[in-house]
Amino acid sequence: MIGTVREVTPNVDANALLSGAQFIDAFRVEIGAATVNARDACTRMVLHGPRWIDALLRLRNILVTPFGLKTSGEGAPAPHGVIGLFPVLSETPERLVAGFDDSHLDFRIVVDVTRDAAGRQVTSTTLVRTHNLLGRTYLKLIMPFHKLVVRSMMGRIVAPAR
Template structure:
């Protein structure tokens, strides 16, 4: 079951919490696995429902009118690149890798309005693993605040939907 939790203190993304304008974290339990954090992220975005892709396309269409960039599709990844080939600075879907380790990947998107960081952090929990997806946003100006006001309700539904689908799929494979 996906649940809202605190941003894990042992996660690298927790260093970005000071002065954040928005942050949240959602967690689900994963049967024991050898998947790295980047593999989990790639598996999660591969299951992007069409309604999320539709919302991203709408956002990208309207973005230039507000001085925002077109991010592309959440699940737009090169299928020829293996998970272990990704490095800091590589683009993965709509985000760029900020840091990467076996147990955590932090992805970012920045523009003049705001900086958003997403973490996928895998930790041992009981006989399985806990996977926590955290988001931290720093806003730079009024447009960033307005954008965040409209995006946050969609963000929460999108993250919950992606993680619920993935949790079911991951644990069926275990």
């Protein structure tokens, strides 16, 4: 059904994207005949998401600063620019990979756009590799919000206006 976000089995080469990832999940939304590429889909998710997600990210940045974790706008230059706070690591029209490595954990977001007989689909896959107790604790703390945030952000691919 167009616009319905559902959790799906991840279908990516985790070792190629983030070797040793301890967490991986994926969500998919049917977008019908809508024409978007992976950058468009990621931009709609990240920059046109619900305002409450922006507030959560601001709170996250405030809370992690004392621990020396990266916040929005920090880190090395991205080879393909930045979408929101996510450096784009690689990109084709069908796939965009974003993310960064930090002292506590590394993460990747993979946005795939595919077409089947019913129309276009966008899948967002998240991979995380933790490095230490801080990373494992951080991952545990954000998990209750992760699925809600991803579902809400993906809903914006079909209806990007706030």
